[in-house]
Amino acid sequence: MERDQAYRYRCYPNAVQRHELARTFGAARFVYNWALRERTDAFYERGERMSYVQSSAALTALKQSEGHDWMNEVSSVPMQQALRHLDTAYRNFFAGRSRYPAFQRKHGKQSAEYTTSAFRYRDGQITLAKMDAALKIRWSRPLPPDVKITTVTVSMDAAGRYFISLRFKRPVQPMRPVDGAVGIDLGITSLVTLSTGEKVHNPRHTKRDAKKLAQAQRKLSRCQTNSNRRAKQRKKVARIHARIQDRRSDHIHKLTTRLIRENQTIVVESLAVKNMVRNRTLAQHISDAAWGELVRQLRYKADWYGRTLVEIDRWYPSSKRCHACGHVVAALPLDVREWTCPACGVVHDRDLNAAKNVLAVGHTVTARGEGVRPKRFTAAASFVESGISLL
16 A cells, blocks of 8 residues: 655755745745635635635735735745645644644744645756755655655754655555554653563653753843844754754654564553643643654554554553552552552552553453443542443
């Protein structure tokens, strides 16, 4: 089965190319924000919903109007793709998958997407529309042979680094089946605790640069608004954030790939991370751990390589339930890392016990071929042995 894949590389445009990309980024951002305003006003002022076709026709008229001649000096494809991205954002909003589309910022990440008519790939070099020379790309890994690149996305992050993402379709071969199955408990002290007993330490990537980041942000706050000094300092702060993000992404990719390779079935809890970060005490630690990104990577890698990922209900009392006898304690504060089961006397490591319970529920899901949602447990009913109800 063919699947969409994208390889991202670091690229180093020259001065002329950086100028052209800056104009293209600006045009794409302008079109996105303009179309968002047009669609918003059409709905609130006239009660109409503009489609992509209507936005595209309005864009054509806009480019021909007085004062917008500059839009014809850059490639039209990234501007058209900006309309498509906005249309996708609206469809996700109306389907309940995301919030209402927001305006793009000048100082955030910038990107421009080119389809097949707006770039040329030949002899390992990529030349974009409106450019005479090929981009200098650091090919950190070779492209798969005989793939047809469908879209090219050039982006610049807040730290001023340029990247190019090449999207293509190719068949993904499933990995060789293995017998392993593992339950995963996500945490802060240990990033993940496996039902096998292994604990993966949380590197706490932000903590390593916390002092430098705080100093850079204080210096930024003292800079005068809209000054060149503030622009330079903003980029320094962005570089520190980028370094933290790169370390976090590298660590999570290596961890999730290892888990996929070693296990046929992986079981995790479906945590509501967006709700959990509302806790002001733990928000920074939870965000630094990137639980949502870890589960997202496990999800798509399992789909690619023929593994089974089971996500059990977040309300299952995996920490409070004894994996040996099934007894559920009434309460278990977060500062209690070990506890003794009052029913059978087994001493539990909180995280390891939770991982074993997660795996047990995952086996139930796999055996019955259905999703499970455990009954809600309260203090009054904690003495009752828990059961699993099928949805």
